[in-house]
Amino acid sequence: MLYNKGLLTQKAAAVMHELAVTESILEIALRHAREKNARRITGLYLVIGQWASIVDDSVQFYWDMISEGTIAQGASLHFRRVPVELACLDCGQNYQPSSEELVCPHCAGTRVQVRSGDELRLEAIDIE
């Protein structure tokens, strides 16, 4: 397994389309596989934030389509969802918000920053 933190880190904006996302994943995986002289890519490990507007099934669908004919054809996609974590700008605490309630549970502050949970990242790939 080839680990490379930050192979792909993108803010998954609402406008981001799964096809474009999948294309960048493929491109990055192929580049890293080439650097390692891999003959095949057999697995991809994706980390998707809960707030990222990405649907696993769509990524899988586009993956099957665009990976055809590449060394990554037939590779399995592994998805890992990570929870949203917010940082309160008033009291400095980090917390995981409940589904609809974003207010800081420590000080009821409303000025918050997203620390994680809106990202899409290619965490690792399996190569042969």
Ligand SMILES: [Zn+2]
């Ligand atoms: Zn707070």
